[in-house]
Amino acid sequence: MKQTFTIGIGGAAGQGVATPGDIFAKIFSRRGLHLNAYNAYQSIIRGGHTFLTIRTGPERVSNMGDRVDLLIPLNQDAMNRHLGLLTDGAACIYNADTITPGVPAKGALLCPLPVSKLADISRNKVAQNTLAVGAGLSMMGIGFQSLEEVLTEQFKKKGDAVVSENVGIARAGYDYATAHFEPFPWPLPMTNNRYAVLSGNIAMAMGGAAAGVKFYCAYPMSPSTGVLHWMAAHARKAGIMVRQVEDEIGVVNMAIGAAHAGVRSMCATSGGGFALMTEGLGLSAMMETPVVVIDCQRAGPSTGVPTKTEQGDLWQILGAAFGDYPRVIAAPLDIGDCFKIIPEIFNIADRFQCPGIVLCDLLLSEGRLSVDPKDLDFAPVVDRGELITSVPSTSGSSGDGVYKRYKITESGISPRAVPGVPGYAHTAASDEHDEDGVLISDEFTNPTKRRNMMEKRMRKVTGIEAAVPPPVLSGSRDADITLIGWGSTKGVIEEACEILTEQGIPANHLQIRWLVPLHGDAILNILKDTRHTIIVENNYSGQFARYLRSETSYVPNGYIRKYDGEPFMPHHIVEAVKEQLGGKSRLSVPAHEILV
Amino acid sequence: MATTSSTPAPKINRIGLSVMEYKGGKTTLCAGCGHNAISERIIDAMYEMGVQPERVAKLSGIGCSSKSPAYFMSRSHSFNSVHGRMPSLATGAMLANRNLLTLGVSGDGDSASIGIGQFVHLMRRNLPMVYIIEDNGVYGLTKGQFSATADVGSKLKTGVVNDLPPIDTCSLAIELGATFVGRSFSGDKRQLHSMLKAAIAHRGTVMLDVISPCVTFNDHEGSTKSYKYMKDHEEPLQDINFVPYFEEIDVEYDAGTTVEVTMHDGSRLRLRKIEESYDATNRIGAIQRLLEAHDKQEVLTGVLYVNSTAPTFIDLLNITEEPLATLPESVTRPSREVLEQCMEELR
Numbered sequence: 045m046k047q048t049f050t051i052g053i054g055g056a057a058g059q060g061v062a063t064p065g066d067i068f069a070k071i072f073s074r075r076g077l078h079l080n081a082y083n084a085y086q087s088i089i090r091g092g093h094t095f096l097t098i099r100t101g102p103e104r105v106s107n108m109g110d111r112v113d114l115l116i117p118l119n120q121d122a123m124n125r126h127l128g129l130l131t132d133g134a135a136c137i138y139n140a141d142t143i144t145p146g147v148p149a150k151g152a153l154l155c156p157l158p159v160s161k162l163a164d165i166s167r168n169k170v171a172q173n174t175l176a177v178g179a180g181l182s183m184m185g186i187g188f189q190s191l192e193e194v195l196t197e198q199f200k201k202k203g204d205a206v207v208s209e210n211v212g213i214a215r216a217g218y219d220y221a222t223a224h225f226e227p228f229p230w231p232l233p234m235t236n237n238r239y240a241v242l243s244g245n246i247a248m249a250m251g252g253a254a255a256g257v258k259f260y261c262a263y264p265m266s267p268s269t270g271v272l273h274w275m276a277a278h279a280r281k282a283g284i285m286v287r288q289v290e291d292e293i294g295v296v297n298m299a300i301g302a303a304h305a306g307v308r309s310m311c312a313t314s315g316g317g318f319a320l321m322t323e324g325l326g327l328s329a330m331m332e333t334p335v336v337v338i339d340c341q342r343a344g345p346s347t348g349v350p351t352k353t354e355q356g357d358l359w360q361i362l363g364a365a366f367g368d369y370p371r372v373i374a375a376p377l378d379i380g381d382c383f384k385i386i387p388e389i390f391n392i393a394d395r396f397q398c399p400g401i402v403l404c405d406l407l408l409s410e411g412r413l414s415v416d417p418k419d420l421d422f423a424p425v426v427d428r429g430e431l432i433t434s435v436p437s438t439s440g441s442s443g444d445g446v447y448k449r450y451k452i453t454e455s456g457i458s459p460r461a462v463p464g465v466p467g468y469a470h471t472a473a474s475d476e477h478d479e480d481g482v483l484i485s486d487e488f489t490n491p492t493k494r495r496n497m498m499e500k501r502m503r504k505v506t507g508i509e510a511a512v513p514p515p516v517l518s519g520s521r522d523a524d525i526t527l528i529g530w531g532s533t534k535g536v537i538e539e540a541c542e543i544l545t546e547q548g549i550p551a552n553h554l555q556i557r558w559l560v561p562l563h564g565d566a567i568l569n570i571l572k573d574t575r576h577t578i579i580v581e582n583n584y585s586g587q588f589a590r591y592l593r594s595e596t597s598y599v600p601n602g603y604i605r606k607y608d609g610e611p612f613m614p615h616h617i618v619e620a621v622k623e624q625l626g627g628k629s630r631l632s633v634p635a636h637e638i639l640v
Numbered sequence: 641m642a643t644t645s646s647t648p649a650p651k652i653n654r655i656g657l658s659v660m661e662y663k664g665g666k667t668t669l670c671a672g673c674g675h676n677a678i679s680e681r682i683i684d685a686m687y688e689m690g691v692q693p694e695r696v697a698k699l700s701g702i703g704c705s706s707k708s709p710a711y712f713m714s715r716s717h718s719f720n721s722v723h724g725r726m727p728s729l730a731t732g733a734m735l736a737n738r739n740l741l742t743l744g745v746s747g748d749g750d751s752a753s754i755g756i757g758q759f760v761h762l763m764r765r766n767l768p769m770v771y772i773i774e775d776n777g778v779y780g781l782t783k784g785q786f787s788a789t790a791d792v793g794s795k796l797k798t799g800v801v802n803d804l805p806p807i808d809t810c811s812l813a814i815e816l817g818a819t820f821v822g823r824s825f826s827g828d829k830r831q832l833h834s835m836l837k838a839a840i841a842h843r844g845t846v847m848l849d850v851i852s853p854c855v856t857f858n859d860h861e862g863s864t865k866s867y868k869y870m871k872d873h874e875e876p877l878q879d880i881n882f883v884p885y886f887e888e889i890d891v892e893y894d895a896g897t898t899v900e901v902t903m904h905d906g907s908r909l910r911l912r913k914i915e916e917s918y919d920a921t922n923r924i925g926a927i928q929r930l931l932e933a934h935d936k937q938e939v940l941t942g943v944l945y946v947n948s949t950a951p952t953f954i955d956l957l958n959i960t961e962e963p964l965a966t967l968p969e970s971v972t973r974p975s976r977e978v979l980e981q982c983m984e985e986l987r
Contacts, residue, residue, distance in 0.1 A: 073987065240986040250982060256973040258964050259736060278982060282974040285735055285957070285964060290761040294728040297721065297758075301732025304719065305740070306965030309732070327722050422979040426969060433966055462965055463717035463733065464740055466694045471710065473720035474702070483710065483720070487668050 046542075048101035049232060051180065052112040052129065054122030054640075058090035060170045061118065063198075064177045065096045069241050070194045071186065072100040073414050076235030080105040080535070081412035084610060084640035087266070087350045093121055095640045102233050105414070106378065106535025110615040113228065114183070116176045117143060125639050127152075133229065137179050137221075139172040155179065155225045162216040171213050178217030185231025188218050242415050244382040244408035245270025245312075248338055251386030252310050253282040256426050257336075259302035259309035261287040261295050263317060266350045267406040268340040271312040292317035296324030296337065303328075303335045304472065306433055306462035308390055312338035315357045316347065318364070325399050326365030331472045332450070332460065332501070334393035334400065334429075336386070341405040343609045352609025353406035355531060358559070358587040361401055370396060370456075370504040372512065373560040375403040375531030379413035380420065381557070387424035392511050395429035396504045397460055403559065405582070407611045408532045432461040432468055448479040452496055456503030505561070512558045514566035519545075519552030525621055526574040528600065529581060530556040530588050533612060537580055540617035549621065556588070564596040571598060578602040578624060580617060602630040610636040654690035654886055662687045664712040674826030674852030675705055675774045679712040681829065682743070685836035686713060689884060697733060697740040701726045701755060704781055705747030705774035705852070724755025727762035727771075731953075734767055737963040738954050741840070742769035748789040749779050752807045756788070759809070763816035763845060765953040770839045770846040771818075773809055774826075776854035777865035784857030789849075791937075795862030809849050810944050811930040814923055819844035819947040821926075823940060825870050826852040831941060834880040838943070841884065843904035844952045851939065870939060877918045877942035878911035903948050911943055920946050 051068055055061045065081060072079045077100045085094040097108045115136040117123040123136075123143050130136060132151030140156030148154055157179060163171035174195075181191050192211050199207045242250075249271045252260065262272040272288065279286040285302075289295045295311045302309040313321065318339045328335045341357045343349035361373055372392045376382045385402060393400035449470040451458040458479075461468035471481035476494055478484050484493050517526075519541055529537045534555045544551040554570060556562070571577060577600040579589040584607040592598050602624040606612055612634070620632030650658040662683045667676050686696070693715035700706035702723035709718050717740075721729045726744050734742055751759045751773050762771065777790040786794075789809065790802045813821045820842040824832040832850065839846040851870055853859050859866045864873075878899075883889050885906035893900060893910055899920065901909040911920055919925055926945040933940045964972065974982075 070987075238987060240983050242986055246986070250979060253974050253982075254979060256969055258967075258972050259732065261732075281978055281982070283972050285959070287735070289728065290757060293725065294758060294761065297725045297728035298732035298735075301729035301734075302736040302964075303732070304729070305733040305736035305963075307736045309736075323722055324725065327725075417980070417983045420983075422976040426973070462737070463697045463719070464694065464737060464963075464965075469694060469715055469717045471718035471720065473718075474722045475720060481718075482665075483707075486707070 046101060046103045047230065048099050048105055048109055049113050049184065049228070050097060050099040050109050050111060051114045051116065052095060052097050052126060053116045053118065054093065054095040054126050055118030056090070056121070057085065057088050057092050057094055059118045060173050061094050061096050063170070064116065064173050065098055067177055067191070067194050067198070068098050069412060071181070071190045072098070073239040073241050074190065075186070075232065076237035076239070077102060077232060078105045078239065078414045079241065079412070080107055082108045082407065082611065083410065084638065085351050086640070093125065093640055095122070095126065095638060100232065102235055106538055108611065108613060110613050114180055116180065118173060120144065129638065135183065135225070135228070137176045153226065155221070157217065157220065162220055163213045168209065168213060174210055174213045175217030178214035179221035179225065182218045182221035183225055183227045185227055188215065191218070237416060239414035240417050241412050242379050242383070243270055243410055243412055244376070244379045244404055245340070245410065246274050247379050247382035247415070248312065248386055248402065248404065249274035251383040253278070253284060254383070254422050254424055255387035255390045256308050257284060257310045258307040259285045259299065260311065261289045261298050262311050262313065263289055263292050263295050265314045265317045267342055267409040268312040268314050268338065270409060271338065292320035293324065296321040296335070297327070299335050300324055300328050300331070300333050304331065304333045304463070306431070308394070310336045310338070312340060314340050314342050315344050315360060318357065318360065322364040326367060326369070327474050328399040329365060329369035329371065330474050330476070332397040332458070333472070334397050336390055336393055336400045336402065338402040338404055340409040341403065343607070349609045351406070353582065353611055354607060354609065355405055355582040356584070356587065356607070357403065358591060361403055362560070362591065368498070368502065370398045370501060370508060371401065371560060372396070372398065372508055372558070373401045373403060374558050375556070376408060377531065377534040377555055377557055379408055379411060380415045382408055383420050387426070391425065391427040392508060394431070395427055395511065396457060396508050397429065398504060403531060405532050430457060430459040432459055432465055435466055449481045450477060450479045450497065450500070452479055452500045454503070455507055456500050457507070509561040509563070512561050512563070514563035515554060515556050515558070515570070517552055517554050517570050520550060521552065521573060523550040523552040524575050525549055525551040525625070526554060526571070526577045527551060527617070528554045528577060528579045530559065533580055533582060536612045536614055537617060539614040540621070543614055543618050544621060549625065551621070562595050567592070568596050568598060576601045576625065578604055578621060580604045580612070582606050582611065602632070604632045604634070606634055606636070608636050610638065610640070653687050655692060657687070659683065659687045661693060661715060662713050664714045665710050667711040668707065669704055670856050672855040673704070674776065674854070675708045676711070677826040677829070678772065678774055678832070678850055678852055679708050681832045681836055683712045684833060685840060689837055689840045690886070691741060691840060695739065695741045697742050699726045699730050699733070699742060699744045701746050701750035703747040703750050703779070705745055706750055708774065709745055724750050724758055726750070727755065727758040730769055731762065731765065731767055734769065734954070735957070735959065735964070737965040738959055739963050744769055744771045746771065746773050748773060748775045748777060748787040752788040752809055756807070760812060760816055763813045763818045763847065766817050766819055766844045766950060767953045768843050768845070771848070773849045774852040775809070775849050775865070776852050776858050777863070778854050778858040780854050780857055791864040794864040797857065797860055808930055808934065809847065811927050813847035814926050814945045818847040819950045820846040820943070821945040822943045823849045823851070825874055825941055826850055827867060827870060828874065828941065831876060831880055834882045835943065837884065838880070838882045838903065838907070838909045841903040841905050841907040842948065844947070844950060873937065873939045875933070875938045875940050877915045877940055877944070878913055878920070880943060881910040881912065883908040883910065901946050901948055909943070909946065920944060
C-alpha cells in the first residue's frame with residue numbers, strides 16, 4: 045500500500061472551507077508531495093454543507109482514497125455527519141467552544157481546541173479555521189515555517205497587520221497542538237519536486253492556449269465555468285479573444301463562425317448547454333468547420349444536481365446532432381490529461397475538418413491534482429491540416445475560379461480556404477452541397493451527388509481511426525479480474541486494482557480515452573484473453589457498457605455503477621469485485637458513505 | 641467613372657469592375673418575389689460603391705430570404721447558417737476577421753421567431769455589418785403560415801386571421817443599440833437603392849427591414865404585406881440622397897428641410913424631410929413615432945434612426961488591425977514563457 049494522508053474539512057458554504065484547503069494544498073505541493081483534492085458541495089452561496097477532501101503523499105495520488113486521517117469539522121453539522129468516518133489512528137480537530145463531539149471509533153483521537161482562549165474571536169471570524177490548520181500541521185510533523193510563508197502570501201495584499209495577526213493565530217494553534225495532541229505516527233516527508241496544483245478546468249483552458257486557441261466563448265454553466273474564468277483572466281496575456289455569449293446556441297455558432305474565418309476556437313459547457321449546442325454541432329459537421337466543444341458532465345437529467353459528478357452524457361454526445369457525420373470524442377483520464385488532450389483533439393479536428401468533443405466531468409473539472417509542469421508540453425505540435433489562409437505563392441494567379449471547397453478526394457479531406465482569400469470564394473452551407481459548395485437541397489437535388497458527398501465526408505472516419513491510438517491494457521496480462529472504465533475513473537480503478545492484487549486477486553485495467561473512434565477490434569483483442577471483466581462507470585444504465593456492446597457485441601461478466609452524484613472510492617470497487625467473484629451479483633451499486 | 645466611348649465597352653465602377661462582376665446565380669424564387677428585387681438593389685449598390693467582391697462575406701439563415709445570397713455576388717464568400725443562427729455566426733466570423741464586409745440576409749421567420757434571441761443580442765453589439773430582413777410576414781418554404789411580423793388582423797389566403805401583435809424589428813433594433821435602422825419596400829427602387837449605399841458606408845450595425853411581398857402566400861386582399869397594401873400605406877419619412885465619399889458634392893442643400901449626416905468614411909447621407917417633425921438622429925422620437933405608426937396603420941419607411949459616431953463592437957474590443965485569422969501562429973499562440981508564468985501562479 046502506498047502511504048497517503050487525507051484531510052477532510054467540512055462546514056457550511058461561506059464558512060471558509062476553501063481557504064484552509066488551499067493552504068494545505070500549497071504546503072503539500074511545495075514539499076514535493078502529490079495531492080488530489082475533491083470538494084463535495086451544493087448549489088448554494090451560503091449555508092448547506094460542503095466537504096473538502098485533500099489526500100497527499102510522496103507518490104502519485106490519483107483519487108480521494110478510502111480513509112480520512114484528519115477531520116476538521118467547522119460546525120456541529122460537519123462533526124455529526126463525518127466523525128463516523130474516522131478509524132484507528134485518525135484524529136479530529138475541532139472548536140471546543142462551539143462543537144460537541146460524538147463518540148469516535150476506537151483508536152480515533154479527539155483534539156479539542158479552546159478557540160476563544162487561543163485567539164481573539166471577536167476580531168477574527170475564521171480564527172478557528174486558522175488555528176486548526178496550525179494544529180493539523182504540527183500533528184503532521186510539518187515545520188511552522190512553511191505555513192508562515194503561505195499565510196504571508198495569502199494576506200500580504202491586506203497589509204502587515206493582517207499578516208501578523210493570522211500568523212499569530214496559526215502559531216497559537218500549532219504550539220497548542222505540539223503541547224497537547226499526539227502527533228501522527230509518520231511525519232509527512234519532503235521531496236525535491238515542486239508541483240503545480242491544477243483543476244481540470246484550468247488544465248483544459250491552458251491546454252487550449254497551448255494549442256493556439258484564439259477564440260473562446262461560453263455561457264456560464266457549472267461545472268464548466270472554470271474554463272471561462274481562466275480564459276477571461278488570461279485573455280490578454282495569452283492573446284485569446286474571450287466572449288461570454290447569451291446562450292449556448294449563440295456560443296457554438298459564434299465559435300463556428302470564428303473557426304470558419306480561420307482561427308482555432310473552443311467552448312465549454314455542461315450537459316444542458318450541450319443539448320442546446322447539438323444543432324450547431326451538425327452545422328460544424330456539414331460545413332466541415334473544425335471546432336472543439338467541451339462537455340463537463342454533471343448529474344442529470346435536466347438541471348439535475350449541478351454540483352455533483354456523473355458520466356451520464358455519453359449517449360447524448362454519441363447521438364448529438366442528427367444525421368451521420370465524422371467526429372472525434374475523447375474523455376480525459378485525469379487532470380493532467382485534461383491539458384494534453386486539447387492540443388491532440390484540435391489537431392485531429394483541424395486535419396479532418398470535423399467537430400471534436402471532450403467529455404470531461406465535474407470530478408476532473410473541479411477536482412485538484414498536483415501536476416509536474418515538466419510533464420506538460422507548452423509548445424505542442426500544431427497541425428492545422430489543409431488550410432488555405434492566403435493565395436499560395438506557387439499558384440501565380442489568384443482568381444482561377446476552379447477552387448472547389450468540397451472537392452471529392454480519396455481521404456475525404458478537401459483543402460479548406462478561409463473567407464477573404466481572392467480566388468477561393470465559395471459557399472459554405474448547412475444545406476447539402478456539391479463539391480463547389482452549390483446547394484443541392486432545392487432545384488439541384490441529386491441523389492448521386494448526395495451520395496458522393498456523404499461518402500466523401502464519411503471517408504474521413506478511416507483517417508481519424510488511423511490518427512487515434514487504440515487503448516492499451518495496464519497491469520499484468522495474467523489477471524483474474526479485468527476492470528474496464530472510461531475517462532475520469534482511471535485513477536480510482538487503478539488504485540482498486542493495486543488493492544485487489546495485494547489482497548490476492550490479481551487485477552488489470554483497461555481505460556478508454558478515445559470514445560470515437562473506439563477501436564472495437566483492438567478492444568476485443570485485449571478482452572479475449574481475460575478471465576472476468578467488469579465495467580465500472582459513474583452512471584445508472586451502464587452507458588459505456590451499452591456502447592461497447594453496440595460496437596463490438598461484447599458483454600462483460602459484471603458491472604459496477606454509481607449514480608449518487610459522488611465519485612467512486614477505491615473500496616467501493618474492491619468490495620464490489622469480491623461480491624461479484626463470490627457469485628452474489630453481476631451488478632453492484634456501492635453506497636456512498638460520506639453524506640454531503 | 642467610365643466615360644462614353646464609341647465601342648460598347650461595359651461600364652465599370654471605381655475599382656474597374658462591371659456590374660456583371662456583382663451578379664449571382666439564377667434565382668429559384670417565385671417570379672415577382674420581392675426578394676429578387678432586393679437582390680438586384682444589392683448588386684447595384686455594391687457595384688456603385690465599388691466594393692471588392694472578395695471582401696464581402698454574405699451570411700444568411702434559413703428560408704426563402706436566406707436563399708437569396710446565392711442570387712447576387714458570386715465572387716463573394718457565402719455562408720448559410722442554420723435557421724435563426726446567423727447573428728452569432730457573423731459575430732464569430734467578424735471577431736476572427738475584422739476586414740470582412742459582412743452582409744447578412746435574413747427573413748421575418750429567421751429573425752423575429754426562431755432567431756429572435758440571436759437577433760436582439762446582435763443589435764446590442766453594434767457589430768459592423770449590414771443586416772437585412774426580407775420581411776413578408778409569412779413562411780414561404782413551409783407554405784404560408786404567419787410569422788411574428790404579421791400585423792394583427794391580417795388574413796391568410798385560407799382565411800385565418802392573425803390574432804397577435806407584430807414584433808417591430810426596427811423599434812427593437814433602435815432600442816437595443818443598432819446605429820443605422822431603416823425600413824423600406826422592395827418595390828421602392830430609389831429609396832432602397834440609396835439606403836443600401838448608405839448602409840455599406842456605415843460603421844456599426846445596420847438593420848434594414850425591407851417589406852418584400854410574397855406573391856404566392858401573402859399578396860392577397862386582407863394581407864398587410866402585399867404590393868397593393870404597401871402602395872396604399874407606405875409613408876416615406878424622407879427623400880434619401882446618398883453621396884459617397886469618392887464623389888464630388890455638387891448640390892447645396894437647404895438646412896431647413898434637409899438633415900445631413902456625415903458617415904464614418906466621409907460619405908454624406910442627406911435626408912430631405914417629407915415629414916417635417918421627424919428627426920432620424922433622435923432615438924426616443926424614432927421609437928415613439930414607430931409606435932404611433934402602428935396605431936395609425938401606417939408603414940413608415942426611410943432612415944428611422946442613424947448614429948454615425950457610436951463605437952462599434954470591434955472598437956470596444958480593441959482588436960488588432962491584422963485579422964486574428966491571418967496573424968501567424970508565432971504571434972498569437974502564447975509562448976512557452978507565458979504558459980510557464982501562468983503555471984507558476986498555481987504552485
